[in-house]
Amino acid sequence: MSVATDADVIVLGAGIVGAACAWRLAERGLRVQVLEREAVPAAGSTGRSAAGVRHQFSEEANILLSMASIAEYRTMPESDYRPTGYLFLVPQAQWDAHERAAALQRMHGIPVRTLSPAEAAGLVPATTEGLRGATFCPIDGVVDPHGICMTYAARARALGASFAFSCEAVGIGHDGSRWQVEGRSGRFRAPLLVNAAGAWAGGVAALAGLDLPVGPARRMVWTSAPLPDGFGMALPCPLTVDLGSGFWFRSERDRLIFGLANPADTGFSEGIDWEWLEPTWTAGSERFEWFAELAVDRRACWWGYYENTPDHNPVLGRRPGAEGWIDACGFSGHGVQHAAAVGRLIAQEALGEPSFIDIEALRIGRFSAPGATGGGERLVV
Structure with missing residues (x-):
């Protein structure tokens, strides 16, 4: 031995x-x-992470963990911290809880702004049907x-x-x-x-x-083809989450990456679930009409595991x-x-x-x- x-x-x-x-x-x-x-x-x-970092959590322990971690990443050249922001689009049913969370975040000094649906659509073009409001934090962003x-x-x-x-x-x-x-x-x-x-x-x-x-849950990250000249949204754009559907996207150089969690996709399944692209695409197109015009680069998409409790x-x-x-x-x-x-x-x-x-x-x-x-x-x- x-x-x-x-x-x-x-x-x-x-x-x-x-x-x-x-x-x-x-x-x-x-x-x-x-x-x-x-x-x-x-x-x-x-x-295989989507690489987002945010202060916008609803529970104090998570807010404090983010504050301390992002403060450290901001001092690390290797982190490539980019404060492109997080934008949450909030339906009526979730508004009260989300507003309470924003108040808790501000209590800890986080510069979270509460926006009207129209103000949110000014940051990221979106249909505002069913939205009560939005929150935006400019020091959220992405890292390496x-x-x-x-x-x-x-x-x-x-x-x-x-x-x-x-x-x-x-x-x-x-x-x-x-x-x-x-x-x-x-x-x-x-x-x-x-x-x-x-x-x-x-x-x-x-x-x-x-x-x-603690168990695995597979998640897809889809990648668009390079955005065409004259694309109707300024880049980089914030990581944007439609809380009604769970669909999210953010910019990565001249592309968008996006996703939608499949709650049934648990366990150690491997590879990209191409069948999940259609419901993801549908959710994105319903809130963001311009999304339907994008093309997907199948060679650049990836998948990874989350460790859920x-x-x-x-x-x-x-x-x-x-x-x-x-x-x-x-x-x-x-x-x-x-x-x-x-x-x-x-x-x-x-x-x-x-x-x-x-x-x-x-x-x-x-x-x-x-x-x-x-x-x-x-x-x-």
């Missing part, structure tokens, strides 16, 4: 969340061992998740962290003092383990005999009854937006320090409480 590699903490996953955790843990002087099932960092959901992840991984390595690639965890146990992980290319031991395995986090927990309600909020922190196990997963489409803050929080959790953001509402114990399966932040762009 091979000799086990010892560390202070094992991080499972080298996506943007795992890399952020590895850097911050190594920064605090811990010996960090990262295991990644793919051959390189950012090869899973991180590299791959660049951020690779930077975090490089910083972790510079501080002594080790990375084992093509090393999927296939067995996890605990000997009373340390977690023991059997990987495809070695054995590893540490008193602390951080589960940052993204869409695979539920399966990783199951290897250790733990129940974790029942309430669409992440699972963070130590797990009662599993000494040294720390969750950093279940972001339900918000991992890129919150990774920077989560790296700091997990380092504090590992060292037993108070969290700089209150994460009590995001701990695993909430799922054992009565009625703890609904609500949450359902938007995933």
Whole structure:
């Protein structure tokens, strides 16, 4: 049997969340061992993200996670942070809740503007039927998740962290003092383990005999052909979400990328679901009449996994009854937006320090409480 590699903490996953955790843990002087099932960092959901970052959340913990993370990304040249804004088009039925969320965001100093339907259509041409209003935040925008992840991984390595690639965890146990992980290319031991395995986090927990309600959901990102000269909308445009249908789009250089979540598309299905293009196209054309004139570049479309929880909020922190196990997963489409803050929080959790953001509402114990399966932040762009 091979000799086990010892560390202070094992991080499972080298996506943007795992890399952020590895850097911050190594920064605090811990010996960090990262295991990644793919051959390189950012090869899973991180590299396939739509790359939006926003402050416009309805729950305070998520607002604070975004504030801290985007503040960090703004200082990183590698993040390519572009404040193109987020525009939410809100139907009457959702207006009161959305307006309360905007008030909470402004309470934290976020410059969110409430717009009339006509004002929103002045930013992005849209039919206003059924809309009650809109919100717009100019400091929301897009980043380069791959660049951020690779930077975090490089910083972790510079501080002594080790990375084992093509090393999927296939067995996890605990000997009373340390977690023991059997990987495809070695054995590893540490008193602390951080589960940052993204869409695979539920399966990783199951290897250790733990129940974790995190599962994969496939999402498509469709890409238009280059927009023609004289296209009737200024670029870059904000990431725009029609809350009535869930359809979203944003500009990427001279193209648009767009999507619509299929709630039935769960599990580890692979590849692009071309049949889902038609309902996505229909939803876009109903709100944005000009959308029907676009062409799709089939070679430039892609797909990826989201890591969903029942309430669409992440699972963070130590797990009662599993000494040294720390969750950093279940972001339900918000991992890129919150990774920077989560790296700091997990380092504090590992060292037993108070969290700089209150994460009590995001701990695993909430799922054992009565009625703890609904609500949450359902938007995933």
